[in-house]
Amino acid sequence: MNSAYRLFGKKLFKTKGLLVASSQVLKNTVPTSDCDVLVTFPMNTDTSTLMWLLDRLKSRTPELTVHVRHHSNTKGSVFHITATHERLLKGAEELAIRKPIKEEYxxxxxxxxxxxxxxxAGVMDEEHFFASQERQSIINHMLNNLRAEKGEQLGNVKFLEGQAIVPLLESKNVISQVFPLHNHDDLVDLRLTWVQAFFRKQPLGKICDYFGVKIAMYFAYxxxxxxxxxxPAFLGMVVWFFQGLDEVNDDVWAVVFALFNAFWxxxxxxxxxxxxxxxxxxWGTMDKKDELLEDxxxxxxxxxxxxxVTEKMDFYYPAWKRNLxxxxxxxxxxCLCLCVVFAVMLLIFELQEWVNILVISETIPGFCRFFPKILLAVSIGVLDEVYKKIATWLNEKENYRMEESYENHLxxxxxxxxxVNSFLSLFYIAFYLQDMxxxxxxxxxxxITRQVIGNIKESLLPYILWKARLYKVGYEMMSDKSPLTQEQRRKSVNVEAWITDKKNEKQDEEIDQNLDSSSDSESEKRRRTLSQELSLTQAEVESAMKKYEGTFExxxxxxxxxxxxxxxxxxxxxxxxxxIVNNIIEIRSDAFKLCVNHQxxxxxxxxxxxxxxxxxxxxxxxxxxVNCGLIFVSGQIQRMFTHSTALSALVIIVILEHVILALKFLIAYAIPDVPETIAQKKAKLEYLRREALKKLESQIGQSNSPDVKERIIHHQKSKVDAMCQVGKPNIIP
Amino acid sequence: MNSAYRLFGKKLFKTKGLLVASSQVLKNTVPTSDCDVLVTFPMNTDTSTLMWLLDRLKSRTPELTVHVRHHSNTKGSVFHITATHERLLKGAEELAIRKPIKEEYxxxxxxxxxxxxxxxAGVMDEEHFFASQERQSIINHMLNNLRAEKGEQLGNVKFLEGQAIVPLLESKNVISQVFPLHNHDDLVDLRLTWVQAFFRKQPLGKICDYFGVKIAMYFAYxxxxxxxxxxPAFLGMVVWFFQGLDEVNDDVWAVVFALFNAFWxxxxxxxxxxxxxxxxxxWGTMDKKDELLEDxxxxxxxxxxxxxVTEKMDFYYPAWKRNLxxxxxxxxxxCLCLCVVFAVMLLIFELQEWVNILVISETIPGFCRFFPKILLAVSIGVLDEVYKKIATWLNEKENYRMEESYENHLxxxxxxxxxVNSFLSLFYIAFYLQDMxxxxxxxxxxxITRQVIGNIKESLLPYILWKARLYKVGYEMMSDKSPLTQEQRRKSVNVEAWITDKKNEKQDEEIDQNLDSSSDSESEKRRRTLSQELSLTQAEVESAMKKYEGTFExxxxxxxxxxxxxxxxxxxxxxxxxxIVNNIIEIRSDAFKLCVNHQxxxxxxxxxxxxxxxxxxxxxxxxxxVNCGLIFVSGQIQRMFTHSTALSALVIIVILEHVILALKFLIAYAIPDVPETIAQKKAKLEYLRREALKKLESQIGQSNSPDVKERIIHHQKSKVDAMCQVGKPNIIP
Structure with missing residues (x-):
């Protein structure tokens, strides 16, 4: 999963220390203040490009405060972006962020x-009214709303009228990355209560506050x-335990277990x-706006x-074009691609079988049986890459209006x-070779390989690596191989790690080349860099971290x-x-990834x-x-009912399959998707809103003095607003 | 379907003229004014019962205007119920009835x-602001909201606190019926543009206005x-035409046609x-209130x-009790009942087969083969009745909160x-006897029997009957068998019909007995009744009509x-x-039923x-x-691919079935349930509402003079209200 450990071996200490060290770096770096979101540029970006973007940011999104900085480590320019409290409040309204109402209202x-x-409540507290995640979402929203005017152009990048500038520049690599900064205190808390609290319940509320609903939803799931x-783990153990006692029982248990799993x-x-x-x-996402009203x-x-819909100028892409x-x-x-994958894999399976026979008959030496396996691994790797590119490109071309539908179709x-990739070999063995x-x-x-070992690789190994690195650097410093001051020595662990990381980050390739060419030995290079980097800031460190690629993987x-x-x-x-064993580790290793070594x-x-x-x-x-197919292929029915022919066994299994599927759908139909309590809460809020409105209307109707009216309106308004916790704001003073 | 013609034969002219004649009666009767809804009571209802109900109506629903009348024909008391325009307006708000806004707003x-x-628009026009159907819905809503107080009792009927009085009395037969009156002008229009306009598009808007959304939706469907x-009718004709040319082609066509039908x-x-x-x-029903907020x-x-939810006193029935x-x-x-039905039908089918064999071997005479058929018809009839009773009783006990869920579960x-009733015999022939x-x-x-003949019975026969009756009565009057005045003669056609009808209406059984015992000859009886009935009102006529039992049948x-x-x-x-042939007639005969001879x-x-x-x-x-099963049973695959065994044919068919089902679900998944234009309209209205609110808020925020504020509020309010065409009223002045 994590490419950091692919080259585990000789190069262990030279490469990919990112996972381990960045957390340590973060801990000791100078916190970056007055900055919520970073926009970073490649090293050799023209000043004119920076000025072009800065101009547009200043003129079209004046609510944003932009500071241009030069990061000494990446050698690139960076925009540090934040906004005043006032502007954030306005943005919060646009994004419909939910906030607590004062008790008196x-x-x-x-x-x-x-x-x-x-x-x-707490609206005047500029420091704490918004969680860091909310500030960042608002600023990101503003950045995405920086739209191009007609005929604008930056270098080779031509903009359509109304196109979002920042995302397009990012997709063309004019901007390297746009990402929000971590919050150190929250992160420390999450590490304690989540990453390290192995057998405790996950603090879903905190995760949601810090990383947003999407990531919290993944961990909840x-x-x-x-x-x-x-x-099924428990029942599986029981079945496994009793397996092999006698054949008839085995068959019955296998069938029962398959049925049980279907219903489970x-x-x-x-x-x-x-x-x-x-x-x-x-988390307040149940009652979203209509899709056509979202950005x-x-x-x-x-x-x-x-x-x-809105009567504003807006991009319109007709559904028929997309469907066409x-x-x-x-x-x-x-479909064609899938067929190719299918065919290639089947051919290699056939090749494997053929090689196996040759090996058994000793026509060719034993190690030859690994060739098809290697061939399979290589071709799946290549096909995967190619397919991903094609699929993403096609999905891009389908031009979905919403982020969500774009993602769902991808x-x-x-x-x-x-x-196909994961299950074809199993289907091949089960239904073609029929070898149970x-x-x-x-x-x-x-x-065991893909799951358990994979997971150990993801979490245990990074930990060992980290410890090993600490030990090594400490040893080097002790043996005085590098002429560092005491102050420098304190930091060396982190910076060392950081530099090594950087070498392996794609986005820093150019810088890498630069460093490689200008430095002779590793210790020389380290010394030179260290002297430049003593004041490494949070922003500098985080811009060298890996980007979290989303929940897809x-x-x-x-x-x-x-x-x-x-x-x-x-x-x-x-x-x-x-x-189960895998997932218990998975939860924490995914958490580790998010809280320790990723942007x-x-x-x-x-x-x-x-x-x-x-x-x-x-x-x-x-x-x-598939389970019904397996039951047929493995001949369990035929054995259970002796004298039954294959035909009648198949008929029995087909009927069984249909009955199970029918029951499955019935169960799904009978269980309501929203629990009664939630349905009641939703209904209650709708009711309160309606009632509040009615009362307000009639009170205003009865009063005649404008003064009284106004006071009533004001009083009622606050009450009504307070009641309208679900849905849209729908009261006016 | 219609029990009116069961006794077709000797008694043709004596019984069941309702269908035909009531329309005629309606045409010539005195219109009932000042009445929207009728509540009728059985003939011998105590005055104390009437007074009890009247008291409660007057005190708890003072918005209703109740006139007590005695209907000379049914000999029962009747409440004529209406409400003032003022009250109707309030009720319209409660029911959230949608009305047009003035152009200037x-x-x-x-x-x-x-x-x-x-x-x-037109709110002051008491006559036309509400359509008759809307007035009646409002009044019905008020009637249903007449709730019992603690410990109230009427005769044997004990009320729980808060129970709806009128529906309970109706279910206990203390009230015979509650129904709204027809509107003669609208009815004439509907008959012209709908019932008689055989090949024209149905006037769905008018149907919806007159009968409500539910019935209009049925006819639209x-x-x-x-x-x-x-x-499929066209393709079916093609298949039928080419059938029998050669066997292989037949098989291919049958398979293709079955596949086509699945996708169609x-x-x-x-x-x-x-x-x-x-x-x-x-029709404004897309955006209904939350179920828990509906009555x-x-x-x-x-x-x-x-x-x-509402914090009012309300009935609560926990979901777990219902589920239990x-x-x-x-x-x-x-399930038990269905098994019994299943078993009984199968037994009779077996009996039929056995009898058939005996008849063929001439052991028993030929007419015996009808005995099992008769037995089947009788037992299905009995089982149907019993099952309906059980199902309705169980459904009642499940105690659904909403009319809609009650109905859906029933x-x-x-x-x-x-x-089971309709298809078991076909399944038996197809899969058990396997006789294609x-x-x-x-x-x-x-x-042909169930559909075409059934439909002719429903529409052509009533028409002929009606004509025949007219002719007969006219003939009798001409031959001076009854000593009527010219004035009486003019009305006799209708009244004659009406009396004959009444005799066969369940609710009028008692009156019937009364009439039967006190009269000697038919002509005597007619004369006596006629003299009483010369001033038959619309209310009197309609209360003797059949009740429309809903769209279920x-x-x-x-x-x-x-x-x-x-x-x-x-x-x-x-x-x-x-x-198709059946349905073209069905549409108009169902329309006929609603517009001519039903309440x-x-x-x-x-x-x-x-x-x-x-x-x-x-x-x-x-x-x-089933189609895949038929293909297997009829051996089409086996014939198409000669040399294929039954086992491989079954495998092919099972795979085919799975592929078709998968495609079916994919298609259903891919086609959006709401068309783009409707989605846009909904989004547009939501947008307008949100925008209007925002503008209003900011304008009020900027203005300081209370006077200006008020004017702005008033002006904006109307605009905003006008915009909020979908969803709930959510603006206050």
Whole structure:
């Protein structure tokens, strides 16, 4: 997962110390004040480019405060961006950020309103009114709203009228990165209560506050899923324990366990839907604006026309164009790609079988059997890269208006490939070779290598590496190989690490080359750099950190794991147990990644886990089919009912499959997606809003003196506002 | 369907003239003014009962104007209920009825607000501001809101605190009926533009205005479905035409046609979803209140507790109690009943087969083969009655809060029975006897008898009967068998009809007995009644009409038909054509029923066709399975690919089935349920509302003089109100 350890071996101490050291660096660096978001540029960026962007920022988004800095480490220019409290308040209204109401106005949470700011608790406290994540979201929103005018151009980059400047420059690499700064205090707290608190409940509220709803939702899902796994893990252990006692029993148990898993998957997914709606309610994302009212994705383009919705000038891209492209270009290409992958993999499997036979007959030497395996690994690697590029490009071309639909459609495309990649070999063994023993072995091998070892690599190894590095640097300093002052020595651990990191960061390649060419020996280089870098700031350190690439990879890992557990559970009953062990580590190693060695991501608001829910549900349905197929292929029915022919066994299994699927859908239909309590809370808030309005209307109607009226309006307004905790602000003074 | 013609034969002229004559009666009767809704009582109701109810109506719903009348024809007392314009306006606000805004305030439709009534166009026009259906809905709402106090009792009927009095009395037969009066002008218009305009588009807007959204939605569905049928009807004709040319072709065509139907069903249902959301938008039911804020079903009971939502005293019935009953009482009983039906029908089918063999071998005489058929008809009739009672009772006990969920759950229960009842014989022939020729014959027979003849019975026969009756009565009068004055003669046609009807109406049984015992000959009786009835009012006539029992039967008929068309289409390709012919008549005969010889129903607001959509979608899925099963059973695959064994044919078919189902779900997933234009309109209205609020807030913030403020508020308010056409009223002055 983490590319940091690919070259583990000889180069251990020379490369990729990022994961370990940056946290340490962060701890001892000079905090960067007056800055929420960084915009960094490549090293050799022209001053004219900087000025061009700065001009536009100053003139079109005057609410932003921009300081230009030169980072001594990256040799690049950086914009330090922040905004005044006043401007942040206005932005909070635009983004409809929910804030607590003062007790005297009724308490509770309400979307912030600039006009009524005095109703909000702590609004005057510039330091603490907004959480750092909120400040950053507001500033990011403002940055994304810096729009191009007609015919503007910067170097080779031509802008369409109304296009978002910053995201486009970022996609063209004129801007290296846009990211928010970490908050040291919160981070320390999260490390204590989350990363290191291995068997404690995750502090979901804090995670949501610090990283935003999207990431919190992922961890909530991961925790919930891991808990749910304990049921099939336990039953799987029982089945595994009694396996091999006698053949008939084995068959019965395998069938029962497969059936059980089908229902477990349904119940678990339904339960998660309910849980996620609770979380969405708690985190205030349940009642989002209509999609057409949300800001479009910054890279969304189209004809600049008067929007039929807002009557402002807005990009419009007709649905039929998207559909035309989607159904007549995108999907045919995707299907073709999948077929190619399918064919290549099948060919290599066939080759493997053929080589195996040759090896057994001793026609060729034994080590030859590894060639097809290597070939498979290489071709999957290559195909993966190519496919990802094609899928992303096609998805870009489909030009979705919303970030969420863009992402969901990308997920579908990528997941299809990963499905083929992850499961084809198992399907091949199960249904083509029909070798159940080998299936069981293969599955166990995959689960243990891909999961357990993979996870140890992700978390245990970084820890050992970190310790080793500390020891080494300490040893070097003690043996006085480098002429550092005491003060310098204190910092050397961190800076050393930081430099080594930097060498392996893509975005710093140029700087690397620069350093490499100008320095002779490692110690020389270190000494030179150290003398420049004694005052390393937080901003400098974090801009050299890795970017968190989003939750996609993490969800994907869980999706594939869910597949192993449900699809082939009857072949390897311990799958769920392996998955649990893996996930307990996974939660903390993902947390480690976020809290220790990655740039902070911008918070994103989501209502649920999106397409992943659908993907998991489809997996649940496929699981029923695959398990029924396995039961047929392994001949369990034929053995259970002796005298039954293959035909009648197949008929029995097909009927069984249909009944299970029907029950699955019935269960999903019968369980409400939103729990009663949440439904009641939503209804109550709607009721309060309606009632408050009615009362207000009638009171105003009865009073005649303008003075009284005004006082009533004011009083009622605050009360009503306080009540309107869900939904849109809909009262005016 | 209509019990009016069961005794067709000797008694033709003596019985059941209701269907025909009431329309005529209605035309010539004295219109009842000052009355919107009638509450009728059985003939021998105590004056004390009337007084008890009247007292409560006067004291607890003073907004209603009640006149007590004695109907000379039914010999029962009747409450004529209406309300003043003022009261209706208030009720319109409670029911959130949408009314047009004056042009100067921005036009468009908005939910009525009593406070801002001056903004609504035509609000002063007491005669025409409300459509008759709206007046009646408001009054019905008020009637249902007449609640019992603690310990109240009327005769044997004990009330719980807060229980709705009128619906409970109606369910206990203390009140015979509560129904709204027809509007003669609108009715004449509807008859011209709808009932008689056979090949014209249905005037859905008018239907919606007169009968409410629920009934209009049914007719919209019926029309849409009939149009959609033209595609499989055409293809079916082509298949039918080329059938029998050669065997291989037949097989290919049958398979292709079955596949085509699977996709047609999906596309058609998706298209209807989009169409119905358009209609719901147009008719203002798209954006309903939260279920928990709607008024509960009048017969809903529970503990009277302070509602967690509204904080008023309200019935609360916990979901777990309902679920407990549902899953551990209701559904086991329902399943048991269905098993009994299943077993009984199968036994009779077996008996039939056995009898058939005996007849063929001439052991018993030929007419014996009809005995099992008769036995089947009788037992289905009995089982149907018993099952309906059980299902309704169970559904009542499940105690749903909302009318809609009550109905939806009843539909599910009843549909299951009808499914078994309608299709079991076909399944028996197809999969047990595996006799494809007989299946085809049986299907054709069912479609023609059940559909075409059934429909002729529903519409052509009543027309002929009506004409015959007119002729007969005219003949009698001409031959001077009755000593009527010219004036009386003019009316006799209608009154004659009315009396004959009355004899066969359940609710009038007692009166019937009365008349029967006191009269000697038919002509005597007629003369005596006529002299009493010369001044028959509209209210009197309509209270003797049949009650429209709701859309259930009509939807059921379409559901079963959809089943015949999709499930067994490959066995009888002309099914869709038969269905089309049937439906063209069905639309007008259902319209005839509503516009000519039934009491007017209260309007009901629905967002879509509810559970029927789900039922049809399930039928679409079952159709794929059944068609695949038919293909296997009829051996088409085995013949198409000679040399293929039954096992490999089954594998092919199972894979085919899975692929089709997967495609079906993909298509349904890919097509958005709400068309882009409607989504845009909804978004636009939400946007306008939000923007209007923002502007209003900022203008008020800037102005300081209370006078200016007030003017701005007033001006903006009207504008804002006008803009808020979707959703709740959410602006205050």
């Amino acid at each position: 009724g308490g509770g949470m309400k979307e912030f309103s600039y006009e009524d700011q005095e109703c909000f 991961l925790g919930h899923y891991t808990m749910a796994l304990s049921v 998957a349904t119940l678990y997914l339904e339960h998660w839907k309910r849980r996620s709606s609770e979380l969405a309610y708690e 479009p994705r910054p890279l969304f383009t189209g004809d600049l026309v008067q929007s039929p 492209f989607r159904y007549f270009v995108s999907w045919p290409i995707i 997920i579908i495309k990528l997941v299809l490939f990963q499905f 023993d080998r299936l069981s072995e293969q599955l166990a091998a995959i689960l 993490d969800y994907l890992e869980m999706f594939i794991q869910f597949g192993y557990v449900t699809l082939f559970s009857s072949a390897f009953p311990l799958a769920a147990l392996c998955a 902070r991501p911008f918070g994103q608001r989501v209502e649920n886990i999106g397409t992943w829910q659908d993907a998991l549900e489809v997996m649940g349905v496929v699981a029923v089919m | 921005g036009g468009g439709m908005k939910e009525f607000s009593y406070e801002d009534q001056e903004c609504f 019926l029309g849409h479905y009939t149009m959609a049928l033209s595609v 069903a999906t596309l058609y249902l998706e298209h209807w979803k989009r169409r119905s959301s358009e209609l719901a938008y147009e 509960p079903r009048p017969l809903f009971t529970g503990d009277l507790v302070q509602s967690p 009953f549902r899953y551990f009482v209701s559904w086991p009983i329902i 539909i599910i229960k009843l549909v299951l029975f009808q499914f 020729d007989r299946l085809s014959e049986q299907l054709a027979a069912i479609l 009509d939807y059921l008929e379409m559901f079963i038909q959809f089943g015949y068309v999709t499930l067994f289409s490959s066995a009888f390709p002309l099914a869709a054509l038969c269905a 007017r129903p209260f309007g009901q607001r629905v967002e879509n066709i509810g559970t029927w959509q789900d039922a049809l979608e399930v039928m679409g899925v079952v159709a794929v399975m």
